[in-house]
Amino acid sequence: MSPQVKAFYKSICTVLGVAAGCGTGAGLIFKSTSIGIGVGLILLVAQFLVGYIASIRRDQKQEVLAQDIINGVMNGAQELRVPIVLSCAYCNMQNRVPLSLMEDNSFECVSCNQPNKVYMQFSTVRVTQPLSSKIEIREVNDEPTQRQTTINEPIQLT
Numbered sequence: 299m300s301p302q303v304k305a306f307y308k309s310i311c312t313v314l315g316v317a318a319g320c321g322t323g324a325g326l327i328f329k330s331t332s333i334g335i336g337v338g339l340i341l342l343v344a345q346f347l348v349g350y351i352a353s354i355r356r357d358q359k360q361e362v363l364a365q366d367i368i369n370g371v372m373n374g375a376q377e378l379r380v381p382i383v384l385s386c387a388y389c390n391m392q393n394r395v396p397l398s399l400m401e402d403n404s405f406e407c408v409s410c411n412q413p414n415k416v417y418m419q420f421s422t423v424r425v426t427q428p429l430s431s432k433i434e435i436r437e438v439n440d441e442p443t444q445r446q447t448t449i450n451e452p453i454q455l456t
């Protein structure tokens with residue numbers, strides 16, 4: 299049984315136990331079965347209502363906490379600048395530019411003082427095996443007809 303299911307059964311038993319216990323107590327005090335059942339039912343409903351309101355408040359608190367975390371991450375990303383070496387678009391001189399992923403980037407070339415705008419593009423490549431694991435090392439015999447080769451069969455794309 300998972301801890302969540304255990305906790306669920308435990309809370310159901312607690313709610314029923316409190317309602318039954320208090321209902322029985324009230325029934326004995328007032329010497330009336332109907333008062334006992336009534337008190338038990340009212341406590342049952344009241345406990346579910348309190349639990350429901352408590353869970354809504356907890357959810358709201360967690361939502362606020364999650365939003366705080368998101369805001370913190372966004373603020374951190376806003377301030378984060380990654381230094382990258384870029385060639386000037388005018389004179390080709392290399393400039394070390396602190397780049398932000400959150401806003402437009404531009405810089406003035408240290409050599410020609412021309413304003414450069416940074417164009418960022420991301421692309422994907424296939425993950426391939428390193429070449430060293432594909433190379434077969436063959437023994438080179440003295441016979442001139444046998445040659446060593448590292449060229450693999452061409453890859454067939456389907």
Ligand SMILES: [Zn+2]
Nearest residue numbers: 386389407410
């Ligand atoms: Zn330049």
